[in-house]
Amino acid sequence: MGSVNEGPWLDDDEQKAWRSYLLMKRTLETHLERHLQREFGLSSSDFEILVNLSESESGRMRAFELGRATQWEKSRLSHHLTRMEKRGLIRKEACESRYPEIAITADGLTAIKECAPVHAARVREFFVDVFGPERLGVLGEVSDEIVDTIGKHCETDCPLEPRP
């Protein structure tokens, strides 16, 4: 119907690049997620929690720290951690403060150790190597600039939004 695209907002080149980016983002996410699921029975959400825990000093983090690291909503995080605990990948541990700690289990550590190198090899093949070092460096820089720009905007204009 064409009406939505008659605004003056994005010109053809900008629109094309933005849509190429959106398609790439979706295609890559879907591809990585399907392989994680098929080969290791892990969702990308499981993977993200396990990576964070396995990289922490002691293999354990407070729930609010995981929330900050993943930027998930509190209820999504809570539900997901409950499901991961039932599957034996993490354990909620009482600690002195009123916030429980989330610890990776031996099974969780085995799972992430098995899948992380395979996942990283896919990230290399389908992302890092296609970019090449120079273009990848530029992407990293612009990405940091975008996160800063949104962060500064949110300091003044969207107080309800968590800082990136």
Next chain:
Amino acid sequence: MGSVNEGPWLDDDEQKAWRSYLLMKRTLETHLERHLQREFGLSSSDFEILVNLSESESGRMRAFELGRATQWEKSRLSHHLTRMEKRGLIRKEACESRYPEIAITADGLTAIKECAPVHAARVREFFVDVFGPERLGVLGEVSDEIVDTIGKHCETDCPLEPRP
């Protein structure tokens, strides 16, 4: 615990750029989605369906065409369309073939016409203008290359995966 990062897979610069990209992607998605929701009561899934329908010739598409355009799983698409129909944004219409057509309603068209320029202005402010024309052009090119690379890989190695 450090163990996950001892592999030889991504060097420090690659890892840094990949993580910057992941954080940017998440931060931008969250920011755009929250504003769509807060200002227009639309999720980014609603927005995606409405954009596709409003840009089609007649404001209507077959469900399988929407599935191809969005790359959503069939069940996710089906559930989402049912919810959107209940909210009066789209309508499922019987047609000659056994596949129903999905049509945007007058309310759906009003919703997308109201929110699309505001959304596009945000995409400009937080993505297009931060990249600038040159870096944005490069991103578009690399994005297309990545989609092609995954597509070629899937022709031979993952027959179950829909083509990007």
